[in-house]
Amino acid sequence: DIQMTQSPSSLSASLGDRVTISCRSSQNIGNFLNWYQFKPGRAPKLLIAIATALQTGVPSRFSGSGSGADFTLTINGLQPEDFATYYCQHSYSVPFPFGGGTKVEI
């Protein structure tokens, strides 16, 4: 199976900061990479699909980049509602695994 590794596992940031989260796959997955935001008790939210496609309704401060095996989620200008856990996930092959997550804290 293709493994997904995220870094860092957690980070502390302040409002207005630029935050970058890295996701690496153990094999080339092209652009088969999605980013999700998880908050306790809330429906998870798709932020970025196909490595770079910002989803409708997601603020433009979120962006995704990368292809192949190295990907990045960037938040430009952290807002209070962005404190959450972020996961990457690939859809290149079953079982479509998630990364270990990055918890963004104040």
Add this chain to the structure above:
Amino acid sequence: QVQLQESGPGLVKPSDTLSLTCTVSGDSLDTYYWAWIRQSPGERPQWIAHIYYSGRTTFNPSLQSRVTISADRSRNQISLRLKSVTAADTATYFCARTNRYNFYNYYMDVWGRGTAVTVSS
């Protein structure tokens, strides 16, 4: 606006079968895949399976022998059955609409809030 609502028993005994339902409102099941994902406490989410509206299914190999997924288009519901549960199956279970790009590039674009399941005697 599409909404997904998971429902389930909350507590299941070891070795029993877990049955969950996802009710879809605001859209039909047609043209989409529908997935189940779970997240155990402190763990990363785990994709379980998805089903196309026509009935075609794909499973996580690690769970395939215990999982059944089905779609009821008349009720706009997706169901999951997981047999022979153990404590390791304790998790929050989510359903999600799965869209795709160029046939095989899947992404889960609408999620439910999840339903918590505890396996305990």
